[in-house]
Amino acid sequence: MPELPEVEITCQGIQTAVLGRKIRKILVRQPQLRWPVPDALLQLKNVNISDINRRAKYILLNVQQGTIIIHLGMSGRLCVFDQTTPNQKHDHVDFILDNGTLLRYTDPRRFGAVLWTTEDPLNYHLLSNLGPEPFSECFNSQYLFEWSKRKNVTLKQLIMDQQVVVGVGNIYANEALFAAKLSPLRLSTSLTKKECQQLVIMIQKILQQAILKGGTTLRDFLSPTGKQGYFIQELLVYGREGEDCLCCKEPLQSIRINQRSTVFCNACQK
């Protein structure tokens, strides 16, 4: 499911329900996720959630003793329910709150993770090597230009590399490259500064618009309040292989890059 916009929507969506509440206890039905859910979480009782943050595609729930780190993987979601709501098949973790509600982690494919650290979460090994946030100042054309020369990969691979910039997954990589009129197959080493500028702008624009539309719901994704994302209506290439390019009417091509489906317009994207 989730690229940066969906994780951001999830973070925003749990804010009112969860911030300042106490976690009474954590119920783990299925500890076997991407990594085992740490036992330390089972010991957490009556802890106050003081802060909710997103870093890349990770959600950070801060409590006094440490930080709960959540990743939604491919099919994960977090939703808020009344605590009497019966659990369903893939509801793996419940954060039972002090006001009769619960925050429920659901993930059919179990590629996501619920982890725990008592250190600075930004130093946690999964977070410590991440690149800049796409909306931060340091993600700029000069920065991307430098990375483009350090690596010998396609543009699609470059912008999906979380060391280069975080938050861009398969859908938004396709969309950003189309918006920037750059071929996903181009080698990063061939990028000009001006093209880097365009790519930075379009990555930011696409992600921003997706957040405004509540993210993209393909199948699993729902906001914590149960709402779908509507950016699917704005997708210009992803999922449109064989259909006409909305810019030039040529049929869109579909190829695989790094085993991920890649859709683009051979005429518009150079």
Add this chain to the structure above:
DNA sequence: ATAATAACCTGAGGGC
């Protein structure tokens, strides 16, 4: 050291 591939899972959909 860098880049391709395999691996982790479940479920949906298509072809036969």
Add this chain to the structure above:
DNA sequence: TGCCCTCAGGTTATTA
């Protein structure tokens, strides 16, 4: 209906 195949929003570990 059922079996087999492919594909799906991610990322790490392993191999080349």
